[in-house]
Amino acid sequence: MKSKFRFVYQQLADEIRTSRYEPGSLLPSEHELTDRFQVSRETIRKALKLLSEHGYIQKVQGKGSVVLDFARLEFPFSGVMSFQELNEKLALSALTDVIRFEQQPASSTAATRLDLTEGDPVWAVERVRTIEGERVILDQELFSVAVIPKLTREICEKSIYAYIEGTLGLTISFAKKEIVVEEATPTDQAHLDLHGATHVVVVRSYTYLDDATLFQYTASRHRPDKFRFVDFARRVLQ
The missing domain is CATH 3.40.1410.10 (Chorismate lyase-like)
Incomplete structure (x- = not known):
């Protein structure tokens, strides 16, 4: 069974790839994602970390998770x-x-x-x-x-x-x-x-x-x- 944070990662990765979130835009806050997926804050942080490692987002202090250009x-x-x-x-x-x-x-x-x-x-x-x-x-x-x-x-x-x-x-x-x-x-x-x-x-x-x-x-x-x-x-x- 897929772990919760990998499920969240998969959903957000798909949404970035299909341009629901455009390059340069911000993902919803950790609090908003916690409410959306009904998971813990730690689960969201693990998913965001994986998105960052794979080049989907850049975490910017004081700003949030900036979506990167994933066309390539x-x-x-x-x-x-x-x-x-x-x-x-x-x-x-x-x-x-x-x-x-x-x-x-x-x-x-x-x-x-x-x-x-x-x-x-x-x-x-x-x-x-x-x-x-x-x-x-x-x-x-x-x-x-x-x-x-x-x-x-x-x-x-x-x-x-x-x-x-x-x-x-x-x-x-x-x-x-x-x-x-x-x-x-x-x-x-x-x-x-x-x-x-x-x-x-x-x-x-x-x-x-x-x-x-x-x-x-x-x-x-x-x-x-x-x-x-x-x-x-x-x-x-x-």
Whole structure:
């Protein structure tokens, strides 16, 4: 059962995303939200803290909770997180469409990307992510069959990471990533709602298990006007 503060967070996040509260406006006071949701002040504060952490609001002393511009969705660049986990964290209500799912021999390029021998079997998966009715992400993925011997389209429609960790009992540990801007390909144009955009933002990821086994390569292709990628950096003096 969803906790009370997460329910409040979900409701307010949805209302911000649907422009019930415009950027620059104030959310109702904690007292007003307490009355509206019939929960404790502490529950409201936890919900507001989560909204602040996810970039929906900025708490301003003496003023209240200022709504931020959330037209661009924030995707953490440094974390290792499945799209399903991100969907739940950011309350995106996103949909996944598997447009390609097959096992095939690794090409020389695929073998290099997954540290395999050419001809070794790999899973080739392509998934389109639809957010707010628009197709804005195309994930092109390769998985090592040696690590994931069984995979289904149904698993790909849900969460491959949940299957790897929950069913196979493996631990996903870390990833190396790079981010570039590339000209949109015919595949991008066919499967994404680019609205005239000629380029896409591409995040390439190499993901490893806790024993340092490389098992996944992903090229995540994003419509550039919809997303920004964020990281947390702390200044450290030598």
